Amino acid sequence: MEEIGIVKSTTGAFAKVSVPRKSVCEGCTAGTCKPDEQSMEIDAVNKAGAKAGQKVRVVIKSYTYLKGSMLVYGIPAIALIAGAVLGKEIFSHQFKNIDPDILSAIFGFGLFLIAFLGIKIWSLTAEKKTETKPVIEEILE
Structure with a gap:
């Protein structure tokens, strides 16, 4: 570019x-x-x-441009889906008194936010290279 x-x-x-x-x-x-x-x-x-x-x-x-695009868009999307699946399929057995859809949303958005924090930390180190x-x-x- x-x-x-x-x-x-x-x-x-x-x-x-x-x-x-x-x-x-x-x-x-x-x-x-x-x-x-x-x-x-x-x-x-x-x-x-x-x-x-x-x-x-x-x-x-x-x-560099494609790597940045993948980090900004791809990783959070994968984290959102993985968190939703983990919340519904795995953790619904651990927390039987909570609706599986609510667990799915909580874990999906939780991993989504963790992915963004990881990307921010990575970008702070990458801008120095x-x-x-x-x-x-x-x-x-």
């Missing part, structure tokens, strides 16, 4: 790049950018040696 943006500042091997905001950014928890109304700031590896004010092409690896960050590949102007 490629984006065109303007370098706002540089710090060592990294640069802050302002790129137009897209609708796909709404649910992202990767933590690599700070969105506002019109644009977002991406922390990118400054491979091209860009300076503040230059227009650049930023590349985000598709593997350079291999998951976008890369400035080319200076355009």
Whole structure:
């Protein structure tokens, strides 16, 4: 995935790049950018040696993008289903005086929330790694 943006500042091997905001950014928890109304700031590896004010092409690896999408959408969905099945099939035998559907909802949403907390913790560590960050590949102007 490629984006065109303007370098706002540089710090060592990294640069802050302002790129137009897209609708796909709404649910992202990767933590690599700070969105506002019109644009977002991406922390990118400054491979091209860009300076503040230059227009650049930023590349985000598709593997990183797909991995993030799977974490944000896939893992919580699987956790919700697994929790619902566990609540109804396993724990309904443990708690005979509680309706199995209520147990299903409690365990489903419980695992759903635990999955989101796990993803948040993972995203805090992943944002520090350079291999998951976008890369400035080319200076355009």
